[in-house]
Amino acid sequence: MSRLPSGPPLLFDMPLAPDFSIETRLMARGAGPVCGLDEAGRGPLAGPVVAAAVILDPRRIPPGLDDSKRLKAADRERLCAEILRTASAVSVASVAADGIDTVNILRASLEAMRRAATLLCVSPGHALVDGRDVPPGLPCDAQALVKGDQRSQSIAAASIVAKVTRDRMMTRCAAVHTAYGFDLHMGYATARHRSAIVEAGAVMRIHRMSFAPLKSGAVEADVEEGLLVAQAG
Known part of the structure; x- marks a missing residue:
C-alpha cells in the first residue's frame, strides 16, 4: 500500500483541538472510510503496548475529542464510552512485554497498530497514524501525522480508546500483583x-x-x- 510523506506540523497549522478536516478531504477524494491509529504505553517499564483503530461516523462525532494525554481520566472514560457507542468501527490490539523485549518497542507499537487496523469490522480505505512511522502490512493506504492526536479527531479517538483500555489492563494487573x-x-x-x-x-x-x-x-x-x-x- 502507498505511504504518503509526512512531516512536523507548522505552528500555524496546528488547530487548538483536533478536527475532522483531514478525514473530510480524504473522503471527498473517495479514500474513505478513514481510520485513526494510535497506541498507548510505549514508555512504561511494565505492561503491554496497546493500539486502537477507530473509524468515526462523521454524523456522530463525540464533542471534546483530544489527545488522551491532555484529558483527565474521567473525561477519557466518558469519551471512550461515547466512541464505542457512536463510531462506525473500533478495534483494539496489544503486544505483551515479552513481545516488546523480542522485537523492541517501536516495532511492537507498529505491530499493535497493524493488528488493530486488520481487526476492524469495517474495511478502512485510508489510515491516519499518529507519529512518524506507518506500520508495515496495513490493509489500506496510510499516512503518518506528527502530533496526529492533536490534529485528527480519528487519531484522537484512537488514542483515548488505547489509553483507557491499557489503564484498565494495568488496574486488573494491580489486583493480581x-x-x-x-x-x-x-x-x-x-x-x-x-x-x-x-x-x-x-x-x-x-x-x-x-x-x-x-x-x-x-x-x-x-x-x-x-x-x-x-x-x-
Whole structure:
C-alpha cells in the first residue's frame, strides 16, 4: 500500500483541538472510510503496548475529542464510552512485554497498530497514524501525522480508546500483583515502581526486561543475592 510523506506540523497549522478536516478531504477524494491509529504505553517499564483503530461516523462525532494525554481520566472514560457507542468501527490490539523485549518497542507499537487496523469490522480505505512511522502490512493506504492526536479527531479517538483500555489492563494487573501499585502508575518508572522492583523482583511477562533498569542488571543483581523473580500467574 502507498505511504504518503509526512512531516512536523507548522505552528500555524496546528488547530487548538483536533478536527475532522483531514478525514473530510480524504473522503471527498473517495479514500474513505478513514481510520485513526494510535497506541498507548510505549514508555512504561511494565505492561503491554496497546493500539486502537477507530473509524468515526462523521454524523456522530463525540464533542471534546483530544489527545488522551491532555484529558483527565474521567473525561477519557466518558469519551471512550461515547466512541464505542457512536463510531462506525473500533478495534483494539496489544503486544505483551515479552513481545516488546523480542522485537523492541517501536516495532511492537507498529505491530499493535497493524493488528488493530486488520481487526476492524469495517474495511478502512485510508489510515491516519499518529507519529512518524506507518506500520508495515496495513490493509489500506496510510499516512503518518506528527502530533496526529492533536490534529485528527480519528487519531484522537484512537488514542483515548488505547489509553483507557491499557489503564484498565494495568488496574486488573494491580489486583493480581499487589506489591507494585500498577493501578497508580500504569507501569511507568515512578520511584514507587522502581522501589517495588528492587524489593519484590520483576514479574516475568509483565515487566519489560529489555528496559532500563531491568536491562542494566540492577534487578538481576538483587536476584543473585537471594531475591526471587516473581512469576506471572
